[in-house]
Amino acid sequence: MNWLLVVAGALVGAPLRYLTDRAVQSRHDSVFPWGTFVVNAGGCLVLGLVTGAAAAGAASPRVQLLLGTGLCGALTTYSTFSYETLRLAGSGAGRYAAANVAGGVAAGLAAAYAGAELAAALWG
Numbered sequence: 001m002n003w004l005l006v007v008a009g010a011l012v013g014a015p016l017r018y019l020t021d022r023a024v025q026s027r028h029d030s031v032f033p034w035g036t037f038v039v040n041a042g043g044c045l046v047l048g049l050v051t052g053a054a055a056a057g058a059a060s061p062r063v064q065l066l067l068g069t070g071l072c073g074a075l076t077t078y079s080t081f082s083y084e085t086l087r088l089a090g091s092g093a094g095r096y097a098a099a100n101v102a103g104g105v106a107a108g109l110a111a112a113y114a115g116a117e118l119a120a121a122l123w124g
Helices: 002-025 034-055 061-075 078-090 094-123
Strands: none
Touching: 002 034, 002 061, 034 061, 034 078, 034 094, 078 094
């Protein structure tokens, strides 16, 4: 029945990703994919928090399945990140493509670290 936890998390994560992406992107008049950037960084923050909580014994394996695998798995999107980077590069916006890769990876790592540190401060 663990798969139901993953499905339940994904049922929230997928629409949240779409709605957040559209809301963020509609506020920026730029070819840069801000919506995907924000959902990926946000998902990394949540995953860092969940992972840190689990490491501190404050989150069960079920919480990890629900939030880590289900919610964050559906919220974040490596395929869209890759597609948008290739689209930017192919349309002559190479600097935006490079910024998307460097910024996306750096923001994701920083957000995951911040989430884990927050969990350690709360439950460590």
